[in-house]
Amino acid sequence: MEHFDTLIIGGGPAGLMAAIRASSLGQKVAITEKNHSLGNKLLLSGKGRCNFTNAESDMDIFISHYGENGKFLYSAFSKFGPLRTREYFSHIGVKFIEERGKRIFPKEGGSQRVLDALLMQCRKNGVKIMRSNPVKALKVKNSHIDFIITENDEYSADKYIIATGGKSYPKTGSTGDGYDFARQAGHTVTDLYPALVxxxxxxxxxxxxxxxxxxxxxxxxxxxxxxxxxxxxxxxxxxxxxxxxxxxxxxxxxxxxxxxxxxxxxxxxxxxxxxxxxxxxxxxxxxxxxxxxxxxxxxxxxxxxxxxxxxxxxxxxxxxxxxxxxxxxxxxxxxxxxxxxxxxxxxxxGFGNAMVTRGGVNLDEVNPSTMKSKLCDNLYFAGEVLDLAGPSGGFNLQVCWSTGYVAGSIIE
Ligand SMILES: Cc1cc2nc3c(=O)[nH]c(=O)nc-3n(C[C@H](O)[C@H](O)[C@H](O)COP(=O)(O)OP(=O)(O)OC[C@H]3O[C@@H](n4cnc5c(N)ncnc54)[C@H](O)[C@@H]3O)c2cc1C
Incomplete structure (x- = not known):
């Protein structure tokens, strides 16, 4: 059974960011993705233009957009917030422009440019990408994941990150599997509703x-x-x-x-x-x-x-x-x-037309400064699978960049 330092389930924006961060720290990292192509939903974002963050500079105002649950994000934003996100994308070749409502878009190339830049970083850092390889189940024993079972094989890792997204726009691959995986690891999932619909x-x-x-x-x-x-x-x-x-x-x-x-x-x-x-x-x-x-x-x-x-x-x-x-x-x-x-x-x-899912993995069961599960000792979460939903304007992708970065980091 192949073993990784960090194994990420789901190759959307959150999973890609987690992979880049973990691999940049010298880890042996793999992403296992259900579809043949990664980032299908990211490609649709902002009608193909990808409104990837928002230039609101007041952190309290930024966070207020997520409602009550927003306070969970303070710690992640202090490590990799909206400003750092813009700097990072600029650094990896995605120049950006600001539009009405402080929405930030790539200056050229839209969503494809963002996805290409992320995939390029994964390649540079040696992230193994396993395509068309949906995860079927987690094997959990004594609050610890021993290994995961995919359609093609079984894999083990020191650390697993669930980044499977929500259940909106299921044709992109986000069919809510991560909620079942979270439950298999002992987590509760709050009520799920279509949002931005x-x-x-x-x-x-x-x-x-x-x-x-x-x-x-x-x-x-x-x-x-x-x-x-x-x-x-x-x-x-x-x-x-x-x-x-x-x-x-x-x-x-x-x-x-x-x-x-x-x-x-x-x-x-x-x-x-x-x-x-x-x-x-x-x-x-x-x-x-x-x-x-x-x-x-x-x-x-x-x-x-x-x-x-x-x-x-x-x-x-x-x-x-x-x-x-x-x-x-x-x-x-x-x-x-x-x-x-x-x-x-x-x-x-319904979920078929919703941009995001409201509800998700219960935030009380996740450490906000690490994204680590409080219930399963080698499990982490990133992105929309968490109970976080923002308005349109770049707020939902920001959750992916910040929580992905933190989940991919190594705790000292
Ligand atoms: C039409 C549309 C437009 C949007 N526009 C914007 C925008 O402009 N700005 C913004 O901020 N937000 C936007 N959003 C929301 C944003 O795209 C999502 O919040 C974001 O994609 C969530 O990222 P994620 O990585 O958490 O999950 P996803 O992007 O959903 O990626 C999850 C990945 O996990 C994979 N996966 C699922 N189950 C399994 C499994 N069992 N095994 C392996 N892999 C699995 C999926 O195939 C998918 O590739 C938009 C959403 C939609 C639908």
Whole structure:
């Protein structure tokens, strides 16, 4: 049976970073990967452009993006945080640029450039990469992994790192196997939910505006009449509900509120305008087109073209009503619709469409400064398999770089 100093299960960003770190310390390292190619999900990231970290420089703000569990990351970030990540990638030939929202992307070459750079480091350091070699089970005895069984063989190591990712986008190879391995080693896994995922609504009318991108809108989540979250930015309607950056971000928290009797989105299409200002604007518009204005024409001046059909459907005012004859009540209803379109949340799309998994290996059972299991003496974790999920913006890959680096380090 071949023996390694460090054996890494899973060749995604976390596994690759762990391998580079361990091999740079002189260890004999292997990655065993289920697929023939490594980093399949990394290649999809940022629509192929790979938003690999975020330039937010305030560590507390950075960490607040991960919610309650974020505090687990302080130690790993102090060793290999966002700044060091940028320096490291620059050092291995991935120059970067900063875009809106402090998102960091490779200047050229996108995800493929990032993956190539990581694979090059593995090659340089002599990491053995075993492709098409899925791990089937861990052989654990007395809180110690004796060896692992893969489809092709059995291997042993002084140290094992589980870096199998979550269970979102399973077609990339991340099918949640790591959770079973963690359980085999005595760990608990918190409830798993798809996150950064489109949301289904009970209403079917969003399909009337499917593909319509709305910019600079505000979405509020209302749970049993109470506002529980609010986001400002871009969203879109889909055939089954809503999606886009602010919806995907909010989706991470929806499981927390799903026990409510009534869970709704309120969409404000004109968040910077008060109802009074909007009313005055509509009245000005009506006066301007006096004698020939119709309600449909007024709507066209208020919402994006792809949204007009939906807006007319939701309004009680007849499409061809002359605007001169609109009552104050009809004007008020139009303003209300612009400021508060209600949708009932009917659940999340599944793991197949989710960018990340919320939930994972219970962080109470992992040492945050080493990523070492507290329950199994030669087991470590890195990446999305841990119970850490951030918003979009480079936060999820940062978890992989930081926890991968720390897991691959040697404890003195
Ligand atoms: C469409 C999309 C876009 C994204 N864009 C971004 C972005 O721009 N920025 C960002 O920060 N995050 C982004 N993410 C999230 C980010 O890609 C993930 O958080 C990250 O890939 C997780 O890395 P990981 O190494 O933990 O796991 P993964 O990337 O999931 O890699 C795990 C690896 O383990 C292998 N594996 C699984 N089971 C076994 C087994 N039994 N034996 C051997 N190998 C196994 C898998 O085949 C896979 O190669 C995106 C995700 C998606 C789906």
């Amino acid at each position: 489109p949301v289904r609504t009970r209403e079917t009318w969003p399909k009337l505006a499917s593909g319509c991108d709305l910019r600079n809108v505000r979405v509020t989540v209302i749970a049993d009449g109470k506002n529980v979250a609010e986001r400002f930015g871009e969203m879109e309607f889909t055939n089954f509900g809503v999606s886009g950056p602010i919806i995907m971000d909010i989706s991470r928290f929806i499981p927390d509120w799903q026990k409510c009797d009534e869970l709704q989105f309120s969409l404000d299409m004109k968040p910077t305008l008060t109802p009074e200002i909007l009313t005055a604007r509509i009245k000005r518009d009506i006066a301007k087109h006096s004698g020939h204005g119709r309600f449909a024409g007024l709507v066209r001046s208020l919402v994006p073209a792809k949204m007009v059909t939906l807006f007319l459907e939701l309004s009680d005012v007849p499409h061809d009503k002359p605007t001169d004859y609109m009552s104050d009540e009809e004007i008020a209803d139009t303003v209300t619709l612009l400021k508060d379109i209600r949708m009932n949340i009917n659940g999340l799309w």
